Amino acid sequence: MLIHVSFLVIFMLNWIEPAHEQAVHPFLYFSSQDVHRLREKAKTTHRDIFVRLRTAARRMKAEPSRFLPPTNWSVFASRWNEDHGNNFAALAMYCVLNPTDVQARNVAMQFFNAFVSLPNWRVSALIRDDVPVAHSLVAMATAYDFLFEHLKEDLRIKALGKISDVTKELYERSFKLAWGKQYIQNHVATNYVAFFTGAIVIEPHIKEAKVWKERANFMLRRTMFLLDQIVDGSMEEGVAYGSYTT
Numbered sequence: 001m002l003i004h005v006s007f008l009v010i011f012m013l014n015w016i017e018p019a020h021e022q023a024v025h026p027f028l029y030f031s032s033q034d035v036h037r038l039r040e041k042a043k044t045t046h047r048d049i050f051v052r053l054r055t056a057a058r059r060m061k062a063e064p065s066r067f068l069p070p071t072n073w074s075v076f077a078s079r080w081n082e083d084h085g086n087n088f089a090a091l092a093m094y095c096v097l098n099p100t101d102v103q104a105r106n107v108a109m110q111f112f113n114a115f116v117s118l119p120n121w122r123v124s125a126l127i128r129d130d131v132p133v134a135h136s137l138v139a140m141a142t143a144y145d146f147l148f149e150h151l152k153e154d155l156r157i158k159a160l161g162k163i164s165d166v167t168k169e170l171y172e173r174s175f176k177l178a179w180g181k182q183y184i185q186n187h188v189a190t191n192y193v194a195f196f197t198g199a200i201v202i203e204p205h206i207k208e209a210k211v212w213k214e215r216a217n218f219m220l221r222r223t224m225f226l227l228d229q230i231v232d233g234s235m236e237e238g239v240a241y242g243s244y245t246t
C-alpha cells in the first residue's frame, strides 16, 4: 500500500511540475493571483494610469517599426536607445491588464525577438556606457516576468539566456567600472537596479543568479542608506534621477 501511495505521489509530482514552473511567474511586483485585482483597478481607481498605458500601446500597434529595436545593430547602436526598453516595459504591463489584445501581445513578442537577436544593447559612440544596456535589461527582465506564460518555449529559452548573459555582464563590470563603487551617482542606481531585476527574475531558473542578486542588493543598500539621511532631494541629481531611488 505504501509503495502504491509513494508511486502515486511521485506520479503526481511529475505531473504537477510543469504546472508549477508555469506558476513561478509573475512574481516580481505581483503574482498571478493579483492579476485579477489589478485588472479591476485598471477599470476603476487606477483607470487614468491604464488609459495612458493603452494610449502608448495603441501607438506601438499602429506603427511598431517606430518603437521596436532595429534588428540591424549598426542602426540600433547609432543613437541613444533607452527608449526601446522604456516603451517595452509599458507595453508588457498593458498586456497584463488587457490580455484580450492579441495585437499588442504580438508586438511585445516582436520586442523580445528583436532584443534577443541583437549582439549587445550598447550605443556605438559610448560603447563602455552600461546605462542604455541597463534600460534594455530592466525592460526585458520585467517583460519576461510579466508575459512568461505567453512566451513560446523557444523564445522563453532565448530570452532567459539573453537576460542571464547581460545580467552577468553587468555584475562582472560592477567590479571594474566606476559606477560599481560609487554611492549616489545616477549610473549606480540605474545599473544596479537593472541587474538586480535581471537576477531576481532569472534566479528560479539559473541558481548562479543568487550571487548577482546579493551583490546588487548589498550595493543598492549603501546608496539607499545615504539617500535616506537627507530626504529633501538635494542629494539627488535632479527630479528624474531622484525617482529611481525613492
Ligand SMILES: *[C@@H]1O[C@H](CO)[C@@H](O)[C@H](O)[C@H]1NC(C)=O
Pocket: 072, 073, 074, 075
Ligand atoms: C545595417 O545598417 C548599416 C547602416 O545603416 C548598413 O550600412 C548595413 O548595410 C545594414 N546591414 C544590413 C545587414 O542590413
